[in-house]
Amino acid sequence: MTSTDRVRIFDTTLRDGEQSPGIALTPDQKVAIAHQLARLGVDIIEAGFPVSSPGDFEAVQRISREVDGPVVAALARANPVDIDTAWEAIKDAASPRIHTFLATSPIHMEHKLQMSEEEVLTAVKSSVARAREYTDDVEYSPEDATRSDIEFVIAVCQAAVDAGATTINIPDTVGFATPWDYGQMISRIVTEVKGDREDVFISTHCHNDLGLAVANSLAGVRAGARQVEGAINGIGERAGNASVEEVVMAIRTRTEAFGADVGVNTSELYATSQMVSDYTGYPVQYNKAVVGRNAFAHESGIHQHGVLRKRETYEIMDPTAVGFSSNSLVIGKHSGRAAFKHTLARIGVELSDSDFDRVFNRMKQVADQNGALGDARIRSIVEEVVSDSQVMQAINQAF
Ligand SMILES: [Mn+2]
Numbered sequence: 001m002t003s004t005d006r007v008r009i010f011d012t013t014l015r016d017g018e019q020s021p022g023i024a025l026t027p028d029q030k031v032a033i034a035h036q037l038a039r040l041g042v043d044i045i046e047a048g049f050p051v052s053s054p055g056d057f058e059a060v061q062r063i064s065r066e067v068d069g070p071v072v073a074a075l076a077r078a079n080p081v082d083i084d085t086a087w088e089a090i091k092d093a094a095s096p097r098i099h100t101f102l103a104t105s106p107i108h109m110e111h112k113l114q115m116s117e118e119e120v121l122t123a124v125k126s127s128v129a130r131a132r133e134y135t136d137d138v139e140y141s142p143e144d145a146t147r148s149d150i151e152f153v154i155a156v157c158q159a160a161v162d163a164g165a166t167t168i169n170i171p172d173t174v175g176f177a178t179p180w181d182y183g184q185m186i187s188r189i190v191t192e193v194k195g196d197r198e199d200v201f202i203s204t205h206c207h208n209d210l211g212l213a214v215a216n217s218l219a220g221v222r223a224g225a226r227q228v229e230g231a232i233n234g235i236g237e238r239a240g241n242a243s244v245e246e247v248v249m250a251i252r253t254r255t256e257a258f259g260a261d262v263g264v265n266t267s268e269l270y271a272t273s274q275m276v277s278d279y280t281g282y283p284v285q286y287n288k289a290v291v292g293r294n295a296f297a298h299e300s301g302i303h304q305h306g307v308l309r310k311r312e313t314y315e316i317m318d319p320t321a322v323g324f325s326s327n328s329l330v331i332g333k334h335s336g337r338a339a340f341k342h343t344l345a346r347i348g349v350e351l352s353d354s355d356f357d358r359v360f361n362r363m364k365q366v367a368d369q370n371g372a373l374g375d376a377r378i379r380s381i382v383e384e385v386v387s388d389s390q391v392m393q394a395i396n397q398a399f
Pocket residue numbers: 016171173205207236237
């Protein structure tokens with residue numbers, strides 16, 4: 001795999017993710033998550049937005065000093081104070097990146113920024129140049145790019161590259177894009193701004209308002225983007241960001257479809273998801289792809305039977321590859337005899353054929369009322385049924 005076939009994972013759990021309503025991580029928690037992200041092997045950690053609060057500054061500074069491995073990025077608006085403050089926070093990192101942004105859409109320029117196109121161009125050039133005086137790793141994002149005039153986005157991104165930007169990130173800030181138009185936009189940026197410059201990376205940053213964040217990001221990769229921004233568990237503003245674990249496993253599972261791979265230790269995905277969920281208080285939905293507790297669970301008898309014969313009959317990923325234990329059979333009303341026998345053997349219960357039939361029938365009755373059954377409940381069913389049968393045997397023998 002050459003460097004151009006490798007998609008960089010830029011994790012913004014600690015910046016965009018933390019902007020989710022109701023999440024406020026302490027600096028200690030952010031440092032712990034950053035260490036875990038380093039174990040996961042993401043390429044870039046966006047550690048925060050240092051000018052936004054003293055706590056954010058402290059967390060970014062500590063991550064820069066204490067966490068080895070990934071590039072550490074800090075966010076800055078396109079003004080000197082933000083850029084100087086971002087640099088102060090990340091200057092001790094082994095690989096520091098300043099990420100500056102300024103909106104390019106008419107609605108943001110007119111109503112939020114009150115700036116003309118000329119003023120935006122000038123501010124981007126001077127901000128990128130100022131950031132480049134501190135570090136040779138500078139990222140620029142035209143905020144709300146997907147609702148901007150594409151010709152203007154290309155002009156601003158070209159100005160940013162000419163001023164020294166090494167990554168151009170195209171945010172679908174409001175989650176408005178579809179895979180088709182986002183892929184087309186990335187394709188034009190790759191062709192017209194990056195050209196054949198090996199030192200410039202084009203990046204995706206997609207939001208999930210229409211449930212398309214991961215699909216849009218992957219369309220961007222197909223069109224030549226070689227950095228994807230996302231957050232663990234898909235947290236972030238409103239409906240969230242592209243979910244890192246989904247992007248990573250989509251590219252890893254379908255490498256041939258993308259002509260590219262990721263450099264992530266996927267076996268750390270589940271642990272990372274659990275840590276982020278614990279610290280943020282945001283639960284992971286049961287049926288969440290890759291890291292939800294049912295992502296590799298099988299309750300129906302036909303599926304269980306297939307998986308027991310050959311796992312690949314109903315699983316496209318190996319659960320252990322993302323850090324799940326390999327046992328994924330759920331015993332419930334839909335379960336079949338093969339899975340139930342397998343589960344009994346796993347918990348150390350051996351039964352005669354007639355006892356097995358009785359226990360199996362009782363399990364179905366209990367599961368009909370109670371849903372999925374854990375190991376302890378299964379043991380108690382065995383005890384209830386088998387002790388009955390021993391009483392019956394004793395009675396039969398007595399007569
Ligand atoms: Mn965002």
